[in-house]
Amino acid sequence: MQLGSFLGIIALVLSLGVTAFWFTLARRLALPNDRTGFVLLWLVSVGVGVIALIEGTNFIGGIPPVVAISISSLLIFTVYVSPQTVESSYIIKVGDFIPPFQATDDKNQIFDSISLRGHLVLIKFFRAHW
Amino acid sequence: MLSDYALEVIDAFGLRNTAFHSGFGLDGGVEALPVPATLLFDSDGKLVWMDLSKDYQRRSDPLVVLNAIMMHFY
Numbered sequence: 024m025q026l027g028s029f030l031g032i033i034a035l036v037l038s039l040g041v042t043a044f045w046f047t048l049a050r051r052l053a054l055p056n057d058r059t060g061f062v063l064l065w066l067v068s069v070g071v072g073v074i075a076l077i078e079g080t081n082f083i084g085g086i087p088p089v090v091a092i093s094i095s096s097l098l099i100f101t102v103y104v105s106p107q108t109v110e111s112s113y114i115i116k117v118g119d120f121i122p123p124f125q126a127t128d129d130k131n132q133i134f135d136s137i138s139l140r141g142h143l144v145l146i147k148f149f150r151a152h153w
Numbered sequence: 154m155l156s157d158y159a160l161e162v163i164d165a166f167g168l169r170n171t172a173f174h175s176g177f178g179l180d181g182g183v184e185a186l187p188v189p190a191t192l193l194f195d196s197d198g199k200l201v202w203m204d205l206s207k208d209y210q211r212r213s214d215p216l217v218v219l220n221a222i223m224m225h226f227y
Contacts, residue, residue, distance in 0.1 A: 052214050114167035121198040122165040126155035134155055143226060144194040145218070148168055148187040 028084030030075035034091035038068040042094055058102050065095035163187045168205075191218055193225060201225045 041064045048054050072088035072095075080088070115122070121144065124136045155162070163169050163185070170188045191213040193202040202221040204213040 052212050054211050056211070112167075115192070115200060115203070117200050117203055119200050121194050121200065124162045124165045126157050126162050128156070129154050139194075140198065141196050143196055143222075144192075144198075145222070146192045146194070147213070148163065148166070148190045148192075149212070150186045150189075 025078070025080055025084060027075045027078035027080040028087075030071055030078060031080055031084055031086075031088035031091070034068045034072035034075055035087035037064065037071065038091040038095045041065060041068065042098060045098065062099055062102055065099050068092075068095045069099075157187070160185060166190075166192075189213075193218075193221055195225070 041061060045054070045061055068091050072092040075088040076085065121136060121139065126134050128134050157163055160169060168188045168190055169185050189206040189212050191204045192200055195201050202225055204217065204221075206212060
Protein backbone atom coordinates (compact mmCIF):
# COMPACT_ATOMS: atom_id res chain seq x y z
CA MET A 24 0.00 0.00 0.00
CA GLN A 25 1.29 3.45 -0.84
CA LEU A 26 2.18 5.71 2.09
CA GLY A 27 -0.33 8.25 0.83
CA SER A 28 -3.14 5.74 0.83
CA PHE A 29 -2.23 4.57 4.33
CA LEU A 30 -2.20 8.14 5.63
CA GLY A 31 -5.50 8.78 3.89
CA ILE A 32 -7.11 5.93 5.78
CA ILE A 33 -5.65 7.26 9.04
CA ALA A 34 -7.13 10.69 8.25
CA LEU A 35 -10.54 9.18 7.52
CA VAL A 36 -10.60 7.03 10.64
CA LEU A 37 -9.63 10.02 12.79
CA SER A 38 -12.20 12.28 11.13
CA LEU A 39 -15.03 9.76 11.41
CA GLY A 40 -14.14 8.84 14.97
CA VAL A 41 -14.11 12.43 16.20
CA THR A 42 -17.28 13.22 14.26
CA ALA A 43 -19.08 10.18 15.67
CA PHE A 44 -18.12 11.21 19.22
CA TRP A 45 -19.28 14.76 18.44
CA PHE A 46 -22.74 13.63 17.37
CA THR A 47 -22.98 11.23 20.31
CA LEU A 48 -22.47 14.15 22.66
CA ALA A 49 -24.82 16.34 20.61
CA ARG A 50 -27.63 13.74 20.92
CA ARG A 51 -27.12 13.74 24.69
CA LEU A 52 -27.19 17.56 24.73
CA ALA A 53 -23.71 17.29 26.21
CA LEU A 54 -21.54 19.23 23.79
CA PRO A 55 -18.96 21.16 25.85
CA ASN A 56 -18.69 24.94 25.81
CA ASP A 57 -15.05 24.69 24.80
CA ARG A 58 -14.78 22.66 21.58
CA THR A 59 -11.10 23.40 20.99
CA GLY A 60 -10.19 19.72 21.33
CA PHE A 61 -12.62 18.70 18.61
CA VAL A 62 -11.40 21.47 16.28
CA LEU A 63 -7.76 20.47 16.85
CA LEU A 64 -8.45 16.80 16.09
CA TRP A 65 -10.37 17.73 12.95
CA LEU A 66 -7.47 19.97 11.90
CA VAL A 67 -5.09 17.06 12.44
CA SER A 68 -7.24 14.86 10.21
CA VAL A 69 -7.28 17.59 7.56
CA GLY A 70 -3.50 17.88 7.82
CA VAL A 71 -2.96 14.13 7.57
CA GLY A 72 -5.34 14.02 4.62
CA VAL A 73 -3.46 16.77 2.84
CA ILE A 74 -0.14 15.04 3.50
CA ALA A 75 -1.66 11.83 2.13
CA LEU A 76 -2.59 13.56 -1.11
CA ILE A 77 0.84 15.16 -1.35
CA GLU A 78 2.52 11.79 -0.79
CA GLY A 79 0.48 10.47 -3.63
CA THR A 80 -2.31 7.96 -3.93
CA ASN A 81 -4.06 6.14 -6.72
CA PHE A 82 -7.64 7.12 -7.53
CA ILE A 83 -9.26 4.78 -5.01
CA GLY A 84 -6.66 5.62 -2.38
CA GLY A 85 -7.44 9.29 -2.81
CA ILE A 86 -11.05 8.91 -1.72
CA PRO A 87 -10.47 8.48 2.04
CA PRO A 88 -8.33 11.62 2.48
CA VAL A 89 -10.71 13.71 0.38
CA VAL A 90 -13.66 12.49 2.45
CA ALA A 91 -11.74 13.13 5.67
CA ILE A 92 -10.78 16.66 4.59
CA SER A 93 -14.37 17.39 3.55
CA ILE A 94 -16.04 16.11 6.72
CA SER A 95 -13.53 17.68 9.07
CA SER A 96 -13.57 21.02 7.28
CA LEU A 97 -17.37 21.12 7.36
CA LEU A 98 -17.51 20.39 11.09
CA ILE A 99 -14.84 23.00 11.83
CA PHE A 100 -16.90 25.50 9.85
CA THR A 101 -20.05 24.70 11.84
CA VAL A 102 -18.21 25.34 15.09
CA TYR A 103 -16.83 28.61 13.72
CA VAL A 104 -20.28 29.93 12.77
CA SER A 105 -22.10 28.59 15.83
CA PRO A 106 -22.17 31.72 18.02
CA GLN A 107 -25.59 33.35 18.30
CA THR A 108 -26.21 37.00 17.57
CA VAL A 109 -29.32 38.58 19.00
CA GLU A 110 -30.01 42.02 17.62
CA SER A 111 -33.12 43.44 19.14
CA SER A 112 -34.11 46.62 20.92
CA TYR A 113 -35.88 44.36 23.41
CA ILE A 114 -34.77 40.97 24.74
CA ILE A 115 -36.92 39.36 27.40
CA LYS A 116 -35.20 39.02 30.78
CA VAL A 117 -35.99 37.46 34.15
CA GLY A 118 -38.66 39.53 35.87
CA ASP A 119 -40.44 40.49 32.64
CA PHE A 120 -43.95 39.32 31.97
CA ILE A 121 -44.82 36.99 29.12
CA PRO A 122 -45.64 39.04 26.01
CA PRO A 123 -49.01 38.34 24.41
CA PHE A 124 -48.75 36.27 21.24
CA GLN A 125 -50.64 34.06 18.83
CA ALA A 126 -49.28 31.19 16.76
CA THR A 127 -50.44 28.24 14.69
CA ASP A 128 -50.25 24.70 16.04
CA ASP A 129 -49.58 21.49 14.10
CA LYS A 130 -53.33 21.11 13.41
CA ASN A 131 -53.43 24.60 11.89
CA GLN A 132 -55.41 25.95 14.85
CA ILE A 133 -54.67 29.40 16.27
CA PHE A 134 -53.18 29.35 19.76
CA ASP A 135 -53.53 32.47 21.93
CA SER A 136 -51.19 33.02 24.86
CA ILE A 137 -54.12 34.35 26.93
CA SER A 138 -54.98 30.71 27.59
CA LEU A 139 -51.76 30.38 29.60
CA ARG A 140 -52.94 32.70 32.38
CA GLY A 141 -52.91 31.11 35.82
CA HIS A 142 -50.61 28.29 34.71
CA LEU A 143 -46.91 27.60 35.12
CA VAL A 144 -45.47 27.83 31.63
CA LEU A 145 -42.36 26.37 30.04
CA ILE A 146 -41.57 27.66 26.55
CA LYS A 147 -38.80 26.25 24.41
CA PHE A 148 -37.70 27.98 21.21
CA PHE A 149 -35.96 25.89 18.56
CA ARG A 150 -35.75 25.49 14.81
CA ALA A 151 -37.75 22.69 13.26
CA HIS A 152 -39.77 21.65 10.24
CA TRP A 153 -43.04 19.90 9.77
CA MET B 154 -45.88 22.61 19.28
CA LEU B 155 -46.42 25.98 17.60
CA SER B 156 -45.19 27.46 14.35
CA ASP B 157 -43.75 30.95 14.12
CA TYR B 158 -42.99 31.21 10.42
CA ALA B 159 -43.56 34.98 10.35
CA LEU B 160 -41.17 35.41 13.31
CA GLU B 161 -43.79 37.38 15.27
CA VAL B 162 -43.45 35.35 18.46
CA ILE B 163 -39.67 35.43 18.25
CA ASP B 164 -39.74 39.21 17.93
CA ALA B 165 -42.25 39.60 20.79
CA PHE B 166 -39.72 37.85 23.02
CA GLY B 167 -36.70 39.57 21.41
CA LEU B 168 -35.07 36.28 20.47
CA ARG B 169 -34.38 36.75 16.78
CA ASN B 170 -31.00 35.26 15.90
CA THR B 171 -29.27 37.21 13.15
CA ALA B 172 -26.03 35.23 13.06
CA PHE B 173 -24.57 33.75 9.88
CA HIS B 174 -26.21 30.35 10.23
CA SER B 175 -29.67 31.79 10.90
CA GLY B 176 -32.10 31.62 8.00
CA PHE B 177 -29.32 31.01 5.52
CA GLY B 178 -31.86 30.32 2.80
CA LEU B 179 -31.97 26.69 3.88
CA ASP B 180 -35.24 26.82 5.77
CA GLY B 181 -37.75 27.47 3.02
CA GLY B 182 -36.93 31.14 2.80
CA VAL B 183 -37.19 31.97 6.50
CA GLU B 184 -35.10 35.08 7.01
CA ALA B 185 -34.01 34.33 10.57
CA LEU B 186 -34.31 31.78 13.36
CA PRO B 187 -34.79 31.97 17.10
CA VAL B 188 -31.95 31.76 19.55
CA PRO B 189 -32.47 28.32 21.10
CA ALA B 190 -33.93 29.25 24.48
CA THR B 191 -35.92 27.75 27.34
CA LEU B 192 -38.08 30.07 29.43
CA LEU B 193 -39.96 29.35 32.66
CA PHE B 194 -42.89 31.55 33.71
CA ASP B 195 -44.83 31.47 36.98
CA SER B 196 -48.65 31.48 37.17
CA ASP B 197 -48.64 35.30 37.12
CA GLY B 198 -46.82 35.21 33.77
CA LYS B 199 -43.53 36.47 35.18
CA LEU B 200 -40.30 35.05 33.76
CA VAL B 201 -38.47 33.35 36.64
CA TRP B 202 -35.76 31.44 34.77
CA MET B 203 -34.23 31.46 31.32
CA ASP B 204 -31.57 29.44 29.54
CA LEU B 205 -30.30 31.24 26.45
CA SER B 206 -27.80 29.37 24.30
CA LYS B 207 -24.66 31.26 23.36
CA ASP B 208 -24.40 29.13 20.24
CA TYR B 209 -26.87 27.06 18.26
CA GLN B 210 -25.04 23.77 18.86
CA ARG B 211 -25.77 23.78 22.60
CA ARG B 212 -29.27 23.26 23.96
CA SER B 213 -30.77 23.17 27.44
CA ASP B 214 -29.97 19.97 29.27
CA PRO B 215 -33.31 18.45 30.39
CA LEU B 216 -31.91 17.90 33.89
CA VAL B 217 -31.02 21.60 34.12
CA VAL B 218 -34.57 22.50 33.10
CA LEU B 219 -36.08 20.07 35.61
CA ASN B 220 -33.83 21.45 38.32
CA ALA B 221 -35.01 24.99 37.51
CA ILE B 222 -38.65 23.87 37.77
CA MET B 223 -38.03 22.15 41.10
CA MET B 224 -36.12 25.14 42.44
CA HIS B 225 -38.76 27.69 41.55
CA PHE B 226 -41.97 25.83 42.15
CA TYR B 227 -41.42 23.10 44.72
